Amino acid sequence: MTDFSPLAVLRFLALFAVQVFIFNQIHWFGSVSPMVLVLFLYWTPIDRDILITMIGAFALGLITDVASDTTAFHAIALTVGAYLRPAILRLSYGSSVSFHTDSQFSGTLGQNLLYLFYLLLIHHLLFFTVEIFELSSAFVILTKTAIHLPFSFLIVALIAILFSSQKR
Amino acid sequence: MGKLLALLIKWRSEVLLVFLLATALALTVTQSSHQKAIWLSSSNALLGRLHAFKTSSTEYFSLKKRNQELQNDNAALRAALYQAQFEKALLDGSMRLSDSLTPYAVIPAKVVKNSVLRERNYLTLNKGTSQGVYPDMAVISDQGVVGIVEQSADNFSTVISLLHEESSINAAIKGTNYFGSLVWNGQRFDRCQLYDIPKTAEIQIGDSIVTGGMSSIFAPGILIGQVSQFAIGQNSSFYTIEVSLSNNMANLSQVYVIDNRLKEERLTLESQSND
Numbered sequence: 037m038t039d040f041s042p043l044a045v046l047r048f049l050a051l052f053a054v055q056v057f058i059f060n061q062i063h064w065f066g067s068v069s070p071m072v073l074v075l076f077l078y079w080t081p082i083d084r085d086i087l088i089t090m091i092g093a094f095a096l097g098l099i100t101d102v103a104s105d106t107t108a109f110h111a112i113a114l115t116v117g118a119y120l121r122p123a124i125l126r127l128s129y130g131s132s133v134s135f136h137t138d139s140q141f142s143g144t145l146g147q148n149l150l151y152l153f154y155l156l157l158i159h160h161l162l163f164f165t166v167e168i169f170e171l172s173s174a175f176v177i178l179t180k181t182a183i184h185l186p187f188s189f190l191i192v193a194l195i196a197i198l199f200s201s202q203k204r
Numbered sequence: 205m206g207k208l209l210a211l212l213i214k215w216r217s218e219v220l221l222v223f224l225l226a227t228a229l230a231l232t233v234t235q236s237s238h239q240k241a242i243w244l245s246s247s248n249a250l251l252g253r254l255h256a257f258k259t260s261s262t263e264y265f266s267l268k269k270r271n272q273e274l275q276n277d278n279a280a281l282r283a284a285l286y287q288a289q290f291e292k293a294l295l296d297g298s299m300r301l302s303d304s305l306t307p308y309a310v311i312p313a314k315v316v317k318n319s320v321l322r323e324r325n326y327l328t329l330n331k332g333t334s335q336g337v338y339p340d341m342a343v344i345s346d347q348g349v350v351g352i353v354e355q356s357a358d359n360f361s362t363v364i365s366l367l368h369e370e371s372s373i374n375a376a377i378k379g380t381n382y383f384g385s386l387v388w389n390g391q392r393f394d395r396c397q398l399y400d401i402p403k404t405a406e407i408q409i410g411d412s413i414v415t416g417g418m419s420s421i422f423a424p425g426i427l428i429g430q431v432s433q434f435a436i437g438q439n440s441s442f443y444t445i446e447v448s449l450s451n452n453m454a455n456l457s458q459v460y461v462i463d464n465r466l467k468e469e470r471l472t473l474e475s476q477s478n479d
Contacts, residue, residue, distance in 0.1 A: 057258050060319070063454055066393065069321055086217045094224045103251050105319060105326040105362070108228035115228065119221045166232060167323055 044080075048096055051076055056103045059191070068184055070191040071163065073100060073110055074155040077117050078196060082125060082133065086118070093118035106167070113162035117155055124154045145197075152192055160185050252360035255316040256330055263457070270457055277346040277458075308423055309463040311336055313343075316360070320393035320454045325365040327351060331461065332359045340421060342462040348427040348450040349373065349415060350459050361461075366428075367393050367453055375428055375447075376416035377407055383416035386428060386447065393453050396429065398445040403436050405443070413447050420467045 051073055059070045076096050080089050097111030104110075117124075125133050128151035129143045143151070164180045165171075212219060263270070313335075317328035331337045333356045343350040343363050351365040352373075364371050367388050375398055376383040384400035398413060411431045417424035433446035 063321065066454070067321055087220055090217065090220055090224065094228070098228070103254070105317075105324075106322060108231040111228045112225060112232075115221065115224045119217060169232075 047079055048076065048092065052096060052100055052103070055100050060104050064187060068187050070188045071110075071156075071159065071184065072188065072192050072195065073097065073114055074117060074152070074159045075192055075195060076114070077121055077155050078152055078192075080121075086122065089121060090115055090118040109163050109166045112166050113159040116162055117158050120158060121155075124151065124158070128154060148196065149193055152196060153189060156185060156188055156192060157181075160188065249357060249359065252316065252328060252330070252357065255328055256360075259314070259316045266457070273346065274458070280346070309336070309465060311461040311463065313337065313361075313459055313461055315456045315459055318365075318454070318456055320365070320367055323369050323390045325367040325393075325453075326354070327363040327365055327456065327459075329353075329361045329363060329459065329461070330359065332356045332361050334358050336463065337361045337461050338463075340467075342422045342426075342464070343459050344422075344426055344462060345451055345456055345459045347452070348429065349422065350451060350453075350456060352421055353461065365453065366396055366449065366451075373422065373428075374416040374419040375413050376424075377401065377405060377431075378412035378414045378425075380405060383418055384442075384445075386413070394449050395432070396447045396449060398447050399442065401443045401445060403441050403443055407431055407434055407443065407445065409433070413445075420464065420470050423462060423464070 055071065055073055059072055062069050064070075073096060076093060077089070080092070093114035094111050097114040098108060100106075100110045101108050129147050133143075160181045161177070164177045164184075168177055168180075311331055313329040313331040315327050316330050317326075319325045319327075327343075327350065329337065329343070337353060337356050339353050339355055339361075341353045343353060349366060351363040351368070351371065354362050354364045366373065366386070369388060369390050371388060373386045374383055375386040382401050382405040384398050386396050386398050388396050401407070409431055413428045413431065415422040415424055415426045415428060427450050429447040429449040429451075431445055432448035434443050436443055
């Protein structure tokens with residue numbers, strides 16, 4: 037359960053760099069920057085221990101936050117995403133996914149995209165909730181999520197499909 | 205004890221979740237009250253260098269435009285210089301102002317990181333305490349006001365942008381003595397809001413908004429933007445003014461940090477008067 041393969045470390049660093057130095061610099065329509073960190077959860081093998089996944093997600097979120105002055109927004113969003121990952125997996129691939137102990141497990145394209153979408157939805161909702169930090173502004177949180185989500189999904193799905201040889 | 209341990213193991217993922225979330229939330233809360241530790245922001249040395257490297261490797265693509273901006277900047281400075289020399293010669297040809305009498309010092313700096321999409325936006329500059337940049341100094345560009353230095357490391361500083369929900373700057377309508385507070389509502393990065401201008405003031409769309417003299421940080425009269433909309437609320441005696449910023453906050457490169465050398469003297473005097 038503790039295989040920190042060079043590939044996993046490379047992905048971790050690459051996601052950090054790509055988010056901070058490329059996607060944070062993009063401002064589509066003046067206000068939209070895609071957020072791609074959930075690919076970390078997407079690429080983590082499904083049999084990876086949840087504690088390891090949570091700590092990894094927290095660490096990736098925190099270093100990205102430090103570099104983008106977003107305090108701990110990514111860290112919170114990714115940690116909760118990692119905690120909910122088993123449930124999201126069951127929701128996307130059906131309950132039989134829990135019987136797979138195979139790291140090379142891969143669903144159909146539709147299932148994969150659904151899985152990605154759920155991960156992104158949770159990440160974006162939490163990210164903007166923590167950023168705005170006022171539940172009275174729920175409408176602003178939902179609007180921001182609704183505006184950012186399609187762009188992030190487009191980018192994340194493209195990256196996931198392009199690098200699909202790296203099975204989760 | 206054994207039971208407790210068993211319980212902890214059974215709920216280990218929940219325990220870890222609570223622990224990690226508590227850590228992250230603690231960071232968030234302390235951060236927003238400006239108590240943040242210096243290593244937890246982009247002004248720390250390692251990340252500062254990384255951002256500086258990234259900026260230096262991509263700035264070649266906009267060199268031509270930057271050159272043009274610098275030339276314009278130079279031209280304006282020369283014009284001001286000639287004007288000042290002319291006026292000085294006119295008044296008294298022999299008088300020389302000593303350096304210590306000049307109230308404002310200017311330190312040029314480069315923006316190595318900038319954000320406009322958050323509710324609380326910060327910039328990182330490539331100058332720090334080694335170059336004389338300290339917290340609470342004003343940051344402007346040739347187009348207008350940018351923000352206020354929040355913290356300084358040796359060679360980098362972070363700046364609270366105008367586009368920060370807690371930023372509040374004393375601003376006035378150019379040519380009048382009406383002043384109010386300029387704040388940002390977190391929506392458009394090219395607009396700020398000016399409050400507390402009394403409705404007796406006559407304003408028009410397109411009027412220039414400049415820094416007011418009530419601030420100990422900014423020199424009075426630095427351009428902020430133009431009035432793009434204004435309204436008076438019911439039962440209110442003050443305007444709510446929408447200000448279109450003269451700076452393109454999303455595209456800042458060369459900025460100037462302004463050190464008001466008389467600030468300490470003024471603050472000391474003011475606090476003595478309040479006692």
